[in-house]
Amino acid sequence: MTPRVEILDLHYQGHPGLIASFLISGPHGHVLVESGPGSTLASLVAALDSHGLEPHDIHTLFLTHIHFDHAGSAGWWAQQGVRVCVHRVGAPHLIDPSKLIKSASRIYGDQMETLWGDIVPAPAASVRAVEDGDVIEAAGLEFRAIYTPGHAGHHHAWRVGDVAFVGDSMGIRGGVIPWLDLPAPPPEFQRELWKESLDKLRAERLETIYRTHFGPRADVAEEIDRIEKLIDESTEKVKSMLDEGLERDEMIARYGEWMNGRARDEGFDPGKAEGEDKLNPRDMSVDGITRYWKKKAEAGG
Numbered sequence: 001m002t003p004r005v006e007i008l009d010l011h012y013q014g015h016p017g018l019i020a021s022f023l024i025s026g027p028h029g030h031v032l033v034e035s036g037p038g039s040t041l042a043s044l045v046a047a048l049d050s051h052g053l054e055p056h057d058i059h060t061l062f063l064t065h066i067h068f069d070h071a072g073s074a075g076w077w078a079q080q081g082v083r084v085c086v087h088r089v090g091a092p093h094l095i096d097p098s099k100l101i102k103s104a105s106r107i108y109g110d111q112m113e114t115l116w117g118d119i120v121p122a123p124a125a126s127v128r129a130v131e132d133g134d135v136i137e138a139a140g141l142e143f144r145a146i147y148t149p150g151h152a153g154h155h156h157a158w159r160v161g162d163v164a165f166v167g168d169s170m171g172i173r174g175g176v177i178p179w180l181d182l183p184a185p186p187p188e189f190q191r192e193l194w195k196e197s198l199d200k201l202r203a204e205r206l207e208t209i210y211r212t213h214f215g216p217r218a219d220v221a222e223e224i225d226r227i228e229k230l231i232d233e234s235t236e237k238v239k240s241m242l243d244e245g246l247e248r249d250e251m252i253a254r255y256g257e258w259m260n261g262r263a264r265d266e267g268f269d270p271g272k273a274e275g276e277d278k279l280n281p282r283d284m285s286v287d288g289i290t291r292y293w294k295k296k297a298e299a300g301g
Helices: 038-050 074-079 091-095 098-116 191-204 220-244 248-265 282-298
Strands: 004-009 020-026 029-033 058-062 083-087 127-130 135-138 141-147 156-160 163-167 172-174 177-181 208-211 215-217
Touching: 004 038, 004 215, 020 038, 020 208, 038 098, 058 074, 058 135, 074 083, 074 091, 083 091, 083 141, 091 127, 141 191, 163 191, 172 208, 172 215, 177 220, 177 248, 191 220, 208 220, 220 248, 220 282, 248 282
Parallel strands: 029 058, 058 083, 083 127, 163 208
Antiparallel strands: 004 020, 020 029, 135 141, 141 156, 156 163, 172 177, 208 215
16 A cells, blocks of 8 residues: 655755755654654654644655665654564664764864754664664555665665655755755665665656655656666766876765756756755765775775
8 A cells, every 4th residue: 555655844954955854644643754863853753743643653764775864863762662663774873873973073072963863773672683674564554665775775665565765865955955966975885885875776667755855756767767867977086186187175066066956957057055054964975985996906806
């Protein structure tokens, strides 16, 4: 059956259309896909209230991966007794998020609290570690995990009925960013794995995908082709700059203008995308793709 899906806009950093959580209602209750960061927890609870629901009405929380914009408040939900389903590699980091917090603090510094809010540990008993192909029953529906690495090595898409919640595996498009954009942060961007993941999603023959950033899309096959092309072109763009011997700041500037040019080619004004720099900063993608090329060179690829 096709589930009933409500898009819950989390108004990340005060901006609509950046991060979504999804409320899925089945014959026996309600589940969430994606919790968003701790900084948007109040927005998520308020969105549930607008649907006449409270946190204790949520049966299960499905996470595509544990990056803070997708899962930062997951520990809080687990503390409320909600079952949290996540890739087995991500599960220990929900139970003890100290390593994630330490690593992120080196990047974000004094912006950690503002960007991500409280990140609290999840009780181990509430965390379900998931493998590729696992089927989880929740609220009278069946959710199947589809392992989709490339953006992150611990990434799942979740299929229910003829739709899938694809996290970052289909890139960014929707909300305030109507063009197709690529989130490729370090340390786990892998072009080859990402393209294999897209092949898996093609084989699913889905009717609709839901991106966490942001919302539904029905032209699934075409979108898969488009994101695959963008992965290739973005990766080669960074390589060409590395081959030129450019400094990091110049690479970031050129990559940003190149990506903005793509948006303009699609008929959109990137200057109107308020909050885009907070969601997908260009330096993160340049660093992620640069690391990919350096690791490939070290491996003799």
